[in-house]
Amino acid sequence: xxxxxxxxMRFDGLVVLSNVSLHIAAGELVGLIGPNxxxxxxxxxxxxxxxxxxxxxxxYRGEPVTAAPPHRLAARGMVRTFQGARVFPKLTVRxxxxxxxxxxxxxxxxxxxxxxxxxxxxxxxxxxxxxxSLPAGxxxxxxxxxxxxxxxxxxxxxxxxxGLSADEVEQLRTVIERTHAKGVTICIIEHxxxxxMGCVERACVLDxxxxxxxxxxxxxxxxxxxxxxxxxxxxxxx
Amino acid sequence: MTxxxxxxxxxxxxxxxxWAVWVGLGALLLLPFVFSSRYLVYLGTLxxxxxxxATSLNLIIGVAGQFALSHAAFYGIGAYASALLIESAGLGxxxxxxxMLAIVAVFSGAIGYPALRYTGGIHFxxxxxxxxxxxxxLAANWDDMTGGPQGKRLPYSPAPLLGIDFSDAKGxxxxxxxxxxxxxGVVAAIRHSRFGRALVAIREDEILAASLGIxxxxxxxxxxxxxxxxAALAGSVYAxxxxxxxxxxxxxxxxxxxxxxxxxxxxxxxxxxxxGTLIFFAIPELLRIAKFYRLVILGGVLVAxxxxxxxxxxxxxxxxxxxxRRRAKGG
Numbered sequence: 001x002x003x004x005x006x007x008x009m010r011f012d013g014l015v016v017l018s019n020v021s022l023h024i025a026a027g028e029l030v031g032l033i034g035p036n037x038x039x040x041x042x043x044x045x046x047x048x049x050x051x052x053x054x055x056x057x058x059x060y061r062g063e064p065v066t067a068a069p070p071h072r073l074a075a076r077g078m079v080r081t082f083q084g085a086r087v088f089p090k091l092t093v094r095x096x097x098x099x100x101x102x103x104x105x106x107x108x109x110x111x112x113x114x115x116x117x118x119x120x121x122x123x124x125x126x127x128x129x130x131x132x133s134l135p136a137g138x139x140x141x142x143x144x145x146x147x148x149x150x151x152x153x154x155x156x157x158x159x160x161x162x163g164l165s166a167d168e169v170e171q172l173r174t175v176i177e178r179t180h181a182k183g184v185t186i187c188i189i190e191h192x193x194x195x196x197m198g199c200v201e202r203a204c205v206l207d208x209x210x211x212x213x214x215x216x217x218x219x220x221x222x223x224x225x226x227x228x229x230x231x232x233x234x235x236x237x238x
Numbered sequence: 239m240t241x242x243x244x245x246x247x248x249x250x251x252x253x254x255x256x257w258a259v260w261v262g263l264g265a266l267l268l269l270p271f272v273f274s275s276r277y278l279v280y281l282g283t284l285x286x287x288x289x290x291x292a293t294s295l296n297l298i299i300g301v302a303g304q305f306a307l308s309h310a311a312f313y314g315i316g317a318y319a320s321a322l323l324i325e326s327a328g329l330g331x332x333x334x335x336x337x338m339l340a341i342v343a344v345f346s347g348a349i350g351y352p353a354l355r356y357t358g359g360i361h362f363x364x365x366x367x368x369x370x371x372x373x374x375x376l377a378a379n380w381d382d383m384t385g386g387p388q389g390k391r392l393p394y395s396p397a398p399l400l401g402i403d404f405s406d407a408k409g410x411x412x413x414x415x416x417x418x419x420x421x422x423g424v425v426a427a428i429r430h431s432r433f434g435r436a437l438v439a440i441r442e443d444e445i446l447a448a449s450l451g452i453x454x455x456x457x458x459x460x461x462x463x464x465x466x467x468x469a470a471l472a473g474s475v476y477a478x479x480x481x482x483x484x485x486x487x488x489x490x491x492x493x494x495x496x497x498x499x500x501x502x503x504x505x506x507x508x509x510x511x512x513x514g515t516l517i518f519f520a521i522p523e524l525l526r527i528a529k530f531y532r533l534v535i536l537g538g539v540l541v542a543x544x545x546x547x548x549x550x551x552x553x554x555x556x557x558x559x560x561x562x563r564r565r566a567k568g569g
Contacts, residue, residue: 048449074451082449088442099439102432103451150450 001026001154001185002047002078007056009042009209016042017053017209024154029180030187031196031217034206035230040189041083043206044156048080049073060154075103077153081160085140089132093123093142096131100146117145121175137168144175154185161192169195193231197221205230255559263512267415271408279407281523283479286414287472288519292499292511293421294468299497300506301429302461303441305363307493308349311370312466314488315342316473318377318384321392321483331396331404331478338474339467345373346466347459354458358444367490374488389484392477410479417475421468426508428464437461502543504550513551517543 323334503514525532
């Protein structure tokens, strides 16, 4: 479904990504991990059309989309969320979801999809509240509900569990699993490894812009390069 | 009466209050007919045209959140283009409307596309300001076509339509009201449409809007072109009403005054531009008796409204009204 072919990104002399190649098949649930500054969000920005790479190519459903703008990619089913939960604060929860439904609002199932996303994430009770009045955890949840309400077939979630309570993380896991079960391909950037490794089928590790590991979570947690660059001995001993 | 019954009665009264504002504004439009005064008809036509302009400007500034300063220029282009199409191309007033709107769409598209595609924000304001001034200077210096800085006399009036004679002041007042109704109708319809929701999303957060599949530049450009076309429509009615047009009609000061109308009335609200027009343009007219103090009084009203009601008069009262309704619903 998504193929990255030797993606590199430089800002003047600073190399942020170096020849990253990656393939995500349809229906996969993949985690992208790495220390701060490893280039994870830059990679998401490139995949979703918000930045153009210095070199390399992004292929989506077999077609090159490296220069495609974000709205066109979203229209083709690739939707991302942002670090720090981005929603429309002056609109109500319902209005936020209606905007997210923009691409599908001419289709018959559009309202169902927004309502489903709202129910799935327990936002019904807050439907008429302004997004600005919601606590941080719910704002993050709303951001994810909006991405789901677009009817995306490939979801890129940037640190969805950051700032969530233990209960909310569990709820998030359920939502991700249910969304994935509907056939949606999902790629998640996350620092909460306990949560991530418990829900993905495959993890990719970036360190200083280089892809250093790619495989099942159990193998990744035992990989000496990953332990040295990111996990440390504590996580590996668990 | 039980508490809950009282609450629901209060709530239904408050819900009707919303419509009462529109009924009040509609009643104001009838005043020139009730008193049958030539002065009131003249003043009413001017105010209605200004209200149409403020309403259409509200689409790009209030709904889409893009600060355009070329509105007066397109008002003028509407007036000039329709006058030239009537006098030089031999079209009637009604026949000139579509070509005039097409000309304005091309002009506004040519200004809006690069300004919105490659810049935005304050740069968009600056580019529209500069292009508006450029169009004014073009009108002032193209003597053969526009009559230059001295302006152009326009001895024509729209042909009768649906039994209404537009050769007298009352007919033109009705025509101005029709333009206002069209402007309010278009903006209201857009606000409740898929297109309007996309514009609001762009106003609130362009990056998030793009990530949700909204074509940001295309939507902003469509709003700018539509706004300019509505301004030009008002301009085409101004031409036969005033019987004279000059480049002063297109000055950037007029565009800035319209932004003032929106700020006072309530940016983004539907009735705000109408209330703002009444305050901004009617107060100086009604206070003529106070001679030059009238502008001091208007200044005081503007400063007070910005200080105490930064969301504008309609925005402020709408907030109070919603709080009252919430309280009424809560019993």
